[in-house]
Amino acid sequence: MFDIQDKPNMVERALLIGAFFKRDDLANATDLLEELKDLVETLGISVAETLPVHVRDMSPRYLTGSGKAEELMEHAKELGCDCIIFDNELSPGQQRAWEEESKLCVIDRQEVILDIFNLRAKTREARLQVALARMEYSMPRLTRMWAHLDRQRGGGTGAARGEGEAQLEIDRRLANKRIDKLKADLVEVRKQRDTQRKERSRVPVPHGAIVGYTNAGKSSLLNALTESDVLAEDKLFATLDTSTRRMTMPDGQHILLTDTVGFVRNLPHDLVQSFRATLEETTLADFLIHLVDASHPSAATFYQTTTDVLREIGAGDKKVVLAFNKVDLVTDQTQLNALRHQFSDAVFISVKTGEGMDALLHRIHELIFDRVTRLNVQLPMHRLDLLALAHAEGKVLSEEYEGELANVECLIPKRLASRFEPFAVTP
Ligand SMILES: Nc1nc2c(ncn2[C@@H]2O[C@H](COP(=O)(O)OP(=O)(O)OP(=O)(O)O)[C@@H](O)[C@H]2O)c(=O)[nH]1
Numbered sequence: 317m318f319d320i321q322d323k324p325n326m327v328e329r330a331l332l333i334g335a336f337f338k339r340d341d342l343a344n345a346t347d348l349l350e351e352l353k354d355l356v357e358t359l360g361i362s363v364a365e366t367l368p369v370h371v372r373d374m375s376p377r378y379l380t381g382s383g384k385a386e387e388l389m390e391h392a393k394e395l396g397c398d399c400i401i402f403d404n405e406l407s408p409g410q411q412r413a414w415e416e417e418s419k420l421c422v423i424d425r426q427e428v429i430l431d432i433f434n435l436r437a438k439t440r441e442a443r444l445q446v447a448l449a450r451m452e453y454s455m456p457r458l459t460r461m462w463a464h465l466d467r468q469r470g471g472g473t474g475a476a477r478g479e480g481e482a483q484l485e486i487d488r489r490l491a492n493k494r495i496d497k498l499k500a501d502l503v504e505v506r507k508q509r510d511t512q513r514k515e516r517s518r519v520p521v522p523h524g525a526i527v528g529y530t531n532a533g534k535s536s537l538l539n540a541l542t543e544s545d546v547l548a549e550d551k552l553f554a555t556l557d558t559s560t561r562r563m564t565m566p567d568g569q570h571i572l573l574t575d576t577v578g579f580v581r582n583l584p585h586d587l588v589q590s591f592r593a594t595l596e597e598t599t600l601a602d603f604l605i606h607l608v609d610a611s612h613p614s615a616a617t618f619y620q621t622t623t624d625v626l627r628e629i630g631a632g633d634k635k636v637v638l639a640f641n642k643v644d645l646v647t648d649q650t651q652l653n654a655l656r657h658q659f660s661d662a663v664f665i666s667v668k669t670g671e672g673m674d675a676l677l678h679r680i681h682e683l684i685f686d687r688v689t690r691l692n693v694q695l696p697m698h699r700l701d702l703l704a705l706a707h708a709e710g711k712v713l714s715e716e717y718e719g720e721l722a723n724v725e726c727l728i729p730k731r732l733a734s735r736f737e738p739f740a741v742t743p
Pocket residue numbers: 528529530531532533534535536537547548549550551552553554555556577578579641642643644645665666667668669
């Protein structure tokens with residue numbers, strides 16, 4: 317049966333290469349390579365060296381120039397690596413060319429992220445999404461898979477390769493079948509989730525989603541605000557499944573908060589696609605809490621990446637509370653001041669020490685309750701037009717009938733409050 321292998325079982329030591337094309341891009345390439353190093357180590361692969369490579373004359377066969385490619389392959393072998401990992405996206409053809417000539421395993425950023433997602437996915441939906449994304453990534457690379465397998469079998473002999481080719485056809489068909497099955501299963505799972513979501517939306521409470529770059533502290537924030545225990549770890553992509561919890565605001569009103577999967581630079585496009593359903597939680601939310609790790613030197617870039625992805629998934633025009641987290645870790649005051657200057661409407665918090673959390677709550681409150689007010693009214697039967705108005709323009713939290721009176725608890729826009737006030741009662 318065709319299946320995709322996990323990299324940790326295949327390779328142990330890697331050379332990381334970040335090709336960049338304009339001299340000015342060196343700092344950015346170096347920064348991204350540091351992140352790739354974290355990602356690769358998450359997979360249990362040790363990193364021998366990270367190497368930003370300035371490409372002057374690119375060859376389509378290798379991405380880098382051909383002389384440079386040869387040099388890098390030699391260098392990887394000198395370092396005792398069994399694997400080269402590119403921070404760039406490699407076409408299936410480029411990947412094959414590198415592998416054939418270096419006789420090493422060659423991986424790109426996309427494959428690394430897919431493998432991490434595969435390690436982390438817990439719920440059935442996340443597992444299906446990851447499996448589908450990996451199958452779609454691997455399809456044009458099936459010949460390469462067989463080269464690996466042949467090598468593992470000590471192959472490379474004529475017989476093994478012939479066998480591989482026949483097998484390849486069978487595997488293409490199997491892989492296609494499996495993709496169809498995964499898609500069908502996903503449709504089923506999503507139907508169930510839609511039902512749950514509809515159930516939830518019958519409860520008329522505002523719904524917020526916590527979004528941001530991976531490791532910003534989103535799950536920690538959800539835990540702190542809702543007193544729950546969603547897994548929060550110092551790992552990239554600790555969260556792959558969304559979880560929604562109820563939160564009580566200081567004034568006793570309830571809202572729902574959803575923790576979401578973190579974003580990362582150069583997130584593979586297929587993956588954004590296959591996680592679209594999960595990200596929909598974000599597009600359906602009434603407002604967003606955009607969390608950024610203030611202690612990270614690339615905080616402003618993280619902010620931009622998340623903003624870009626939000627726009628890409630159609631959540632660009634949501635109401636947002638911007639919060640910079642982990643201020644307890646910031647040692648460089650100039651960095652903090654620069655952020656305060658650049659993002660003057662942001663709040664600065666530490667989920668760990670609790671600093672700034674009141675300001676955050678206040679901001680959330682302003683955002684969702686500013687224009688609405690909560691009222692308990694007792695309406696006589698001839699004024700049920702007000703109940704209809706509350707249904708149409710606000711949210712009716714409860715309605716009970718007591719003889720000729722309707723006891724109604726509702727959230728209504730402040731501009732309509734005066735019409736209800738004659739019937740107001742204290743709860
Ligand atoms: N010092 C400090 N650490 C924090 C703070 N908030 C979160 N952390 C730590 O940062 C790490 C990441 O936190 P998570 O809540 O898992 O981050 P996340 O945004 O959910 O990450 P992903 O799910 O991977 O996208 C954990 O080790 C937290 O304990 C903070 O205010 N200060």
